[in-house]
Amino acid sequence: MDEWRWTSAADLGRGIAAGRIDPVELFETFLSAIETHELKDRIYARLTPERGRAEAEAARDRARRGARLSDLDGVPVSWKDLFDSAGVGTEAGTRLLEGRVPERDARVLKTASALGLVSLGKTHMSELAFSGLGLNPMTATPPCVNDAGAVSGGSSSGAAASVAFGLAAAAVGSDTGGSVRVPAAWNDLVGLKTTAGRLPLAGVVPLAEKFDTIGPLCRNVEDAALMLAALEGGSPCGLGGMGDLKGRRFGALTTIVMDDLRPEPAAAYAEAVERLRAAGAEVVPVEAPEIEGPMSEAGVLYTT
Template identity: 65%
Template sequence: MQDWLWATAADLGRGIAAGEIDPVDLCEVYLEAIDAHTLRDRIYVRVTHDRARAEAKAASDRAKAGQRLSPLDGVPISWKDLFDTAGIGTEAGTAMMQGRVPTADAEVLRVATGMGLVCLGKTHMTEIAFSGLGYNPVTATPPCVNDEAAVPGGSSSGAGTSVAFGLAAAAIGSDTGGSVRIPSMWNDLVGLKTTFGRLPVDGSVALCSEFDTVGPLCRSVEDAALVLNALEGGSPVDLKGVSLNGMRFAALQTVVMDEMREVPLSGYQAAVSKLEAAGAEIVPLEVPELTRAFEMSGPLYTADAYANWRDLIAAHGDKMYWQIYNRVIAGKEVLAHDFLALWQELRAIRAAYASATAPYDAVLCPGSPIMPPNCEKLATDEEYYLAENLLALRNTRVANLMGLASLVLPSSVPSVGIMLNVAGGDDARLLRIGAAVEAALA
């Protein structure tokens, strides 16, 4: 049964369908593993034992009656602590929301529960989701699975580590600038940033209303496809029969290849070579307009975040980690007409990007230019924190700024990922391409 902790969500679902795994037993194996784990309190904010057991029992009864609701009915997953859970605290990694207990589930959790997924609990996160590092001195900082002295990536830090340490079959996080994909790549997982607006954010704590998205952190592309299906209540994406032979990928060069550290660069280059060997054509591509998009991103993000958090910050800002406070409060200085002008300019850049990338099946780039930074150094060196946070978020932010769907997959190098971006709305096609890339990298 301990093998279940490391199985893909898809394989667990198949085991339940075949009568080889009882969801009740599966749930207990996960709950026992969580409760016994020395890192439990750095990964989970709270474990929802009663809810998980009740949902697992219902899934077991459905399986025995031949009435399963989805391929993942009965599979236990974790939820980032910004998704509302009825009667269970949801505090978004900040002391400003301590004691907040919602009365209803977030919409995506409601749908996922209706598809049979079992909620194991709520995972730690960066404070208010506003950092890509995963460092949170206010609540807890989970460790990176490959280096316990390093941060795990954020802001869905506990989400990524719950899967990487075998304490959830999959996890649900949010991605505003990379917060699903950074902890996925640094913990050797698959992470999907869905198209903005594809999944509802009702009942989730907002960071930036124009960029917030919901997405899964998983062990495989198949898992990502099945979890996406469960989150939106649709039909699973068919991943069969996809080949890289004849596919044409753009290898983005603008900004994303700057300041690449040696290990991420070599890992990315090795991954690209494998894709070429599998039959894909790789074409270097410059999109000069992206430089301006990155210049604009600071005020776009901080103003949006400040609009959502200004009232709580005015009342309880002294409870925040000062690095996060400073980042949010900068948005106070952005004037409304400047914010609107920036969005007009960003829409024009999005059109230029779409035109430049239209001839390609997908756009490739390194998931991150850096490896997971040292936690202690982040805590003691202000300039190091600021520099590493900007670099951690840089490459992933392309997809958020350009309104894309994005997928990160692990390379053969620990904590190094390769990222695929496609046009917004093409999530299903992205997953199909991702399945072929995953096979080529195996």
């Protein structure tokens, strides 16, 4: 069953639906792996075994009755330590909030739980989510999967590490200025930075509320789509291919975003653009020199 730790969340969900995977056994596999992992204290701030076990037992019962709530019903995930969860400490990676225990779940946690996602626990993060490195001398600095002695990128550092080290099927993080995207890239994962306002921030410790967003860190794009659906309580977008995009027009920003880009990401980006064109879309290069100033002043914008 150790292979479950490296299986996509979508495939775990399909295994549960087919009766090949017991949600309780799945949860215990992840929990045992966490508890015995040499880096667990650098990845998880605290675990939620009682809650997770109860959620897994309920998911098993639904699966046996053919009454699953979503594609990810019964799949264990981790939560960044800025999402409130009732009766469990939520400290946002800072000693300033040490001992803070909310009375209710963050809205996205409540929604995801209602669709059957199973909670493993809270992951370490950059202090108050204010760092793209993932370094946190106040609580813990999560490891990078490519070098356990290095930082994992922030601020959703432990979220990325929990998936990359096989200690969660997927993770929920937040992104204000790169906090999902950076650790996802550094740990060979897929990170989804959602549009501001798409997911509710109620019960999420804020950094800069006008910029804060919630997003998953996953093994692949399918998992990211299913996690987004679970977080917003809706149905996942179509994943059967691009289909016909004739008549659609996309802007490809050329200012700043392509600067200092390594060959591999540049090639992947070019391939994605060509796939859009092959599906019938028009892709128009867009220069926007006016964003250069705000980009260089982003830190000031986030703190005002």
